[in-house]
Structures are given as structure tokens and as C-alpha cells.
Amino acid sequence: MEDTEHSTARLPEHLGEILEILWTMEEKGQATFAGTLHESVNGTGTDFLAAMLRENLVVVDEAHRVRLARGGRRLAEQVIRRHRLAERLICDVLGSHVDESENAACEFEHILSEGITNSICTLLGHPQYCPHGRPIPQGDCCRKAEAELHPILVSSDQLDVGETATVAYLSAQEHTWVLRLSALGIVPGNHLRLLQKWPSCVLQCDETEIAVERDVARNIYVRRRAGSHH
């Protein structure tokens, strides 16, 4: 692990971008041609391509189609993971719009080390999809979490009935209902108990019972108490 972390952290910016393009195109099931790559990276693509071929990160076939080799795929996976987790973080926690998150996430992905990436992933409850709905590649932390324990941070509708948890944040896509919830006492730091899931979710906050629809409960993220789950 140690060596890949070093190599990805030191990845030149363009290399990351090329890996990202190759990954996304493959995800869409489309081929990437050497010429297109050249254009998309400010005209320096071919130099990098040559370097990447030398390092066995990519392979090019007779039709000039570029594909990721095994080493390149591993690197690309990490770049994509950092990028999409950053998007989730910006969208959910900071409440920015999906489109805004795109640029910020590009900046982010170059600073994150693997350790921090995993912490963010754990904080967000090992999300599976980015805000655009594309899959986020799993990291070690996800595999470990799957095997061992529930995520610490879950949306309130995932609590067990009767379980108490602490509000972590409200995923802020709609400001008005965030205001309504906070007037009722659902604000970060406050305790919350899930009383019922069906037909509507009923949450207890202090001495107030609040009925919300599933979609609202899904956007209230809570921190489970250690040991409260099995």
C-alpha cells in the first residue's frame, strides 16, 4: 500500500486527468483514441502517452485505441475514488449544488492522501454512488466496514426503531425544509430517536415527535452510538 500511495500522491496533474478520462470512457463503454487524448490535455497528451506506455500503465492497439493496463487501472481507480468522494463531501456536508461540486472536487482530488480519503469515506458512511449517480470504487475501508460493522454515519431512516443517535448534518439540498427541521429541534448535535418507519417516519427530538416522509428522513444524517448496533 505504502508505495502506491506515494506514486499516486506524486502523480503529475495531467497524468491524473488522462487516467480519469480513460476510466470514465471505459465506464461508458466507449473507446478512447490517442488523438482525442492528445487534444483534451492541452496538446501534451502524446508525450504523456509515451511515458505511460513505458511505465506499462496503458496499452494501445492497432486502431490507436488506448486502454488502461492493470497498473494504470489501479491508479485510475484511486483518482476516481478521491474525486467522487470529494463530490459527495461537498454536496452532502457543505450543501453545494451538484454542478458546483464538480470544480471543487477536481481541486480536492489532488490534495487527498489515501488515509484522509478513507476517513472521509468512513465519515460519509461508505457511499456507493457519487452525486451524479456514478459508482464510487471501493477502498480498503469499505471492504473492512462491510465485513465488520455498520457505518457510523447513516441516514436517520436506517436506524433501528427505538434507536437513539446524534444528528450529524442535514444534507442541504433544500434550504426551506432545513429551516423547518431546525425550528423543530433537528440540528447537528441534538439527539434523535427513530420511533417508527412506516407509513411515515416519526422522529423524537427532545420531547417533540416529528413525522417526516422517508425522503426527508433519508437526508438527516446521524452518528450512531458505539455499541448500539450489533
Place this chain on the structure above:
Amino acid sequence: MTAETKCPAKKVVLVGNPNVGKSVIFRLLTGNYVMVSNYPGTTVEVSRGRTTVDAVTYEIVDTPGVHSLVPQSEDERVACEVILRENPDLIVQVADAKNLRRTLLIASQLVEFGIPMVLVLNMMDEAQDRGIELDTQGLSDLLAVPVVETVAIYSRGRRQLLQAMQNSSPPRNPLWNSSPARHVASALNGACPVPGALAAEWLALEDAGFLRSLESVLGRPVLDRLETARRSYAGTSNRSLARDVAGSRNEFLELSVAGYAKKRQRSLLEAADNPALKIWLALLGIGILFFLWNESGSLKGIWTPYSAATAQLAGLAASDHGASGFFSALLFSRASPGTGRFGLAYEALHFSFFLAPVIIPFGVLIARSRRFAQEVGVLTRRASTGLPILVLVLLLFYEFVGYTGAQTLVGLFENIVFGRFLIPWIRGLLPSGFLSELMIGEFGLVSMGLTYAIAIVLPVVATFFIAFGLLEDSGYLPRLSILTDRAMRMMGLNGKATLPMVLGLGCCTMATITTRVLNSRKERLIATLLLALGIPCSAQLGVILGIAAGFSPVATLTVLGVVASQLLLVGFLSSKLIRGQRSEFIVEVPPIRSPQWKNIVLKTGYRVLWYLKEAVPLFLYGTLALFVLDKVGVAGQSLLAWLQKGLAPILTGLLHLPPEAASAFVLGFLRRDYGAAGLFQLARTGMLNGQQVVVSLIVITLFVPCLASFLVIVKEQGWKRAAAITAFIVPFAIGVGAAVSWLLRAFRITF
């Protein structure tokens, strides 16, 4: 304020969360001298009353419940405007002692107005039951205002409250130090005594209507300063000013709640093993079973205690026949052979077999045992138990409104008060001729207009309001919206829309106004359409049940089933076709409490007055129009006859109804229930068979709304939409009626 004897009244505004007993405190302070009116330009009710203590007169204004003074709803906007516009001398914040956080949220906003304040911690008993200990003195020091503990429903703490009102003082402001608040304060530079940080949040709402009224109170320059402050703040923080204000407020609340409220583990032994309560619990169980037995018996015609008792009574009535005319009529009358009974003796039986066995033990348990109330609160919101309870509630509702109201009271008013006294009295008073025709003729103002308005509709509306008030005050209605949220979602609405729909069962005109509680335009339009289309109002429902009582229950179920399916269909389609967004379902669920009789009586009184004032004139205009149509003739035939002739092809051809039904449908334009009542008359005189009753009831239920509710739709949605709604509903209603008529005849279904 001078110490003269004739000094003007001190104005006191009550502010607080919903369901904290604000109106009870209001009554505690004012007695019954209350004026309820809509706040100008809104449908929100504001009550005003007066009281004099130690030679000081107070004018007390009760505002609607709020969650926050950053207004998200019309109620909250009105509360803010009352404080801003009416320059109160004193604000009394009424709070739920159990919820210090929400209390302090509002308090922290109120202090910004700089008006002397008193904080009332109400429902101290509930807080103590839950082991919550409050540091009242500490809170008083924190806010620098008097803090009073009360249990308003038992009048506990009234004296202390009145005393505190005399010793009130301007609150500490600001309560905490924060950079966003400092920023606003320095921008305003003491220029005006407005709430600074709070006003920054107001601006951030970008609610055009509220901003306009703010401008008229605060003036443009102040708003401009605030706006500048808001924009210049962007440079100093990466979040907006409003968000930082809200954030620092939350931090303050967090610290204060931790500091002033403590929760100890409950060690109170609840009086569950109290033998008296156990007995009541058993009685409730037996009462429910007894109720269901009688109910199912009257549907299926099997032997029940109720059927046996009524048979006995009928025998008694027969032997008593003619013995003492008037009292016998009062006790044993039947509206028509085999159908509705309205004698008081029958009502006594009905009450003691249907209503009393469930309602009395339930009421006792709710009032005496908090744990029972809590359990009921849980059971009523869960699907598995809530739905059966909902059915039980609806049955009880029907027994009260549909029987006690629509049969007993309607019978008494129509047959005895009007039939035996009022109309013969007028007949004796007026010589026969035009005036007599106008008053008590076939389409007479008294014999038709007032009879419908007062004798037929009023009893139903009044009993409906009583039942609705009980559900409202007991805290059941939010639970109803929990149960119905998913179904409403299919129609592009959310659980909140259940309230206007249920209200529509009382009066669609009123319900159309209350669609304003819905948060988005799309929801308001859909709810209005559905109300206009297929929610039968109380009068109509009473008439439907009354007519159907003469036929098999399958007839009623067919009518209601067809109407309900059309509601679902139209709701589903319109949720897809009408553009816009639905809003999220977020509703506070208050604990189940026992309603206060006084409150119910007052509420029902106001609502009945409203009905008399708004609806009764429309009945009279309608009758008058019909009278004119009947009397004015063209080519040897009255206009009514022409109109009926015009409608006849539709009625006889498509719907297979007798041509006489035309007058009921013409009346239906003027008032929907009015039309249904006309059908009632036809059915009672045996002019409609089962199929025709079902078809005509379906059509008249789906038909255009009454004149009053049409006018309200115009007011709420504009001419274009009102016209579009009508243009859709009329052919739709006739089409559905024709289809049902064809099906019934094709499959030879009779009732």
C-alpha cells in the same frame, strides 16, 4: 404611559409554539369576552380580548402558533406582522416546559424586538412527569424577564402571571455575542429599533409578500441598510449572513439547554395498576365490541341489542299512538315509514348503544391516565393499529354526524320546528297570494330556502364542527396525516392535504380556503380541484346517507366507491400533468390530550356563526333565483320548465333519470348540497328507483361545486383556473354518471 384613570389599554401579544396551550392561557386571561377575526388579507385567525387587573386594562392578542419567527408559513408571517405592526407594550411568550430548546429559540428571537416580555412555562405537570427539571430563576436571569410556571388547563399560575405582567421588563439583548449579529448592528448603526440579526434572516427568505409588508413597517432605508449589510458580510465569511446567524443561534441554544434543563430518570410509578383505571379500560374494550356488534348488525340486518331495543320502542310508540300528539311526535317520530327515525327516544337509544359505550370510557381514560394517552398516541400513528382505529373513528364520526345530526336533529327541525310551527304560523299570517307564494310556496324563501339552510344543513354542519373540534383538540389530526401521507403522495399531495380534504367533508368552501396550509402552488391547485370534484360536503353527505338509508348499504358503498376511485384517478393524472413541485411532509405530532369542552363549544359557536353569515344568504339567493325561474314565463311555459326541457335529453337520455330531477341539478349549480337535498325529496316521494338514486348521487357529487365555493376558487386561483376546473368537471361528472348508469342497466344491478 400616564397614570391617568383613562389611560389606553396596554397591548399584550401572546406568542408561542403550536399546541402549547396558548389559547387556554388566552382564555385564562380574558374570560369569554373574545373577538375572533381573520388577520387582514389572510385566513389566519387572530383572537382579541380584554381584561382589567388592578385598574390596568390589557388588550390581549392571541397569535397563531409558530415554530420560529423566521416565517415559513402564513401563520408564522401573521405572528411576525402582529408584533411588528401593532406596537405591543408587552409580549407574553407561552412555552411548553418540556421543550426548552424550542422555547429558547423563539425567546432568542423575541428579545431582539426590545419589547418587555414575560416567559410562561406552561404544562409544568407534563414536564415534571417526564422528569424534566428547569432552572426557572436561571432562565429569568438569563433573559432578564419574569418567568412564570403554569398549568393552564387547571388555572394554575394565573395569579403569578398577572403579577409578572405588571413587573415585566425589556429583555436582555443580545443574549449572546456573535460576529454576524455585531456586523448587522454596526451596519444599522442604531438607526432604528428593529431586530437586527433576525431581520437578516428575514431578508434571506426572499419571500416577496413578507418583504413588502416588512418594507411598509420598517421603511425602505432600513431594508436597504440590512441588504447592504448582508452583501458586505459575504467578504468576511464563506457562508451567508443568515446561515451564520442561524448557526450562532444554534450554538447558544445548545449551551443554554444544557445549562437550564436537567432530565432525571423517571422514577414515578405510573398509576397503571390503579384498579379504577383497569375497570375503565375493561369498559372501553367491552364498549368497542358492543359498538361494532351493533354497527355490523345494522348493516347486515342481524339481531343486535340495538335492533331489539328499537323494536321494543316501536311497539311502545304504536300503543301510544295518538295518546299525546306533540310529545309522542317528539319522542317517536319517523321521517317516513321504514326510513329515518328522529324521535328523541330513538336518539337516546342510539346514543347509549353507539356513542356512549366508546366515548365515555375513552374520555375518562384520556383525562385520568397520561400513560393511556401516550399509548393511544403511539397506537394511532402506527399503520397496523392506526388503520383499524381510523375505521373506528370514522364510524363514530358517521354515527354522530350522519345519525344524530342528519337524522335526529334534521328531523326535529324540519318536521317539528318548520313543518309544525313556523310554516303554519306564516300561512296564518299571510293572505294567500304573491307574498305567501314567495315565502311558503313550492320555491318559497322559508319553505325551501330557510328549510334547507337551517333545518337540513345547519344541524349537520354543527354536529360536524363539534366532531371535528374534538379530533382537532385531541391531537388526532396530525396522526391521520401520518397514515395518509403515502396515499396522498400518489395524488401529488402530502399528508398535510388530508386536513383540507377532511374539512371538505364539512364544507368545501371553507376547505378551499384552508388549502393555503399546503406549501406549493401545485398542491394547492390539485387539492382545490379534488375538493371541487368529489369531496361531498357535510350537507351533501348527510343527504347521501339519508337517501341511501332507504336502499341497501351497497348503494351507499357504490356511490362512495365510484366517487373515491374518480378522486384517485383525477388526483393521479393531475399530479402528472400539472407542473410544479410537491413539498416535503414535515409535521409536528402533539401528544394525545383530552379536549376541553369549553374550547369545543366556543370553536363550534364561531364556526356555526360563520356558516350562518356566509352560507345562509346564498341559500336564499338560490331559492329566489329558482322562484323567479318558476314564475317568469316565456311562451306559456316557465323558464324553469324550459331549462328542464333543455336538460332533459341529458338527464333522460344519458343518465336515465326522470325529467323532474332537472330542478335538483339546476339547484345544484347554486349550491351543491341544495341539489342533493332536492334529490332527497324526489327519492322520498318515490320518484327514483335504486339505480337512479345511485347515478344521480354520483353525478351531483362529482358535479361543479356550489356557487360559494366556486367564488372562493376564483379568489384563490383566479378566473382562468376556476373556469378551467369547471370546464373539466361538468362533462366529466356527466360522463362518469352515464357510464355507471349504462353498467348498472347492462348488468341489471338493482339496489
